[in-house]
Amino acid sequence: MRGRTYTLDRWEDRSGHRLAWKFGYRGTAGEFGRIEVVYPARRHGDRHGTEVRGDTVPATSFDGWAYGRKPSLHLAKLSVGGEGIRLRRNRWAQTRAGRALRMRVAGREYRYLATSARHRDRSLIRKGVEIRASRHGRGARKKAAFTVVGPADATDLALAAVMCGVNTRNLTRGGAVRAFFNRSLGWLDILVMPGPP
Numbered sequence: 001m002r003g004r005t006y007t008l009d010r011w012e013d014r015s016g017h018r019l020a021w022k023f024g025y026r027g028t029a030g031e032f033g034r035i036e037v038v039y040p041a042r043r044h045g046d047r048h049g050t051e052v053r054g055d056t057v058p059a060t061s062f063d064g065w066a067y068g069r070k071p072s073l074h075l076a077k078l079s080v081g082g083e084g085i086r087l088r089r090n091r092w093a094q095t096r097a098g099r100a101l102r103m104r105v106a107g108r109e110y111r112y113l114a115t116s117a118r119h120r121d122r123s124l125i126r127k128g129v130e131i132r133a134s135r136h137g138r139g140a141r142k143k144a145a146f147t148v149v150g151p152a153d154a155t156d157l158a159l160a161a162v163m164c165g166v167n168t169r170n171l172t173r174g175g176a177v178r179a180f181f182n183r184s185l186g187w188l189d190i191l192v193m194p195g196p197p
Contacts, residue, residue: 003149039165050165057158
């Protein structure tokens with residue numbers, strides 16, 4: 001089944017101190033109007049937050065343990081229209097479907113899962129609707145594309161958009177292994193860091 005595709009362009013603001021730099025995607029998504037993804041919109045110690053705002057989409061935010069500039073799925077919190085949403089996932093599952101992030105928003109059950117071994121291909125699925133998200137290009141030419149299949153609404157698009165500003169490597173086994181080793185090396189650096197002379 002063919003769907004409608006919307007594309008957001010990557011943007012960045014590197015003004016001021018590097019801890020104040022912001023990145024994201026923005027553009028127009030047909031009848032949903034302007035959409036902007038911002039990360040990190042907030043920093044609280046080791047936690048980062050990503051926000052989505054736009055003409056028709058509900059204000060949506062995702063907070064989690066920082067992984068690079070984005071929040072990760074570790075200790076994550078999601079808010080849609082000011083309402084906190086419970087997130088569930090099975091980090092020990094062997095398949096991509098089993099490792100999907102699950103949530104219930106506005107009375108609807110959603111799954112967000114990896115659709116390939118590459119960390120750039122994801123899908124947000126609820127009954128009757130699928131939004132396939134992919135990122136392509138490099139640097140200033142990077143884009144986020146959303147292919148919408150079914151009668152999606154602004155909440156669906158907000159959820160798909162906010163996840164583009166989240167590190168979701170743990171949705172695949174390979175990505176989870178790489179993330180584990182990266183975190184371990186970071187902790188090792190902290191443990192063996194020499195003290196003052």
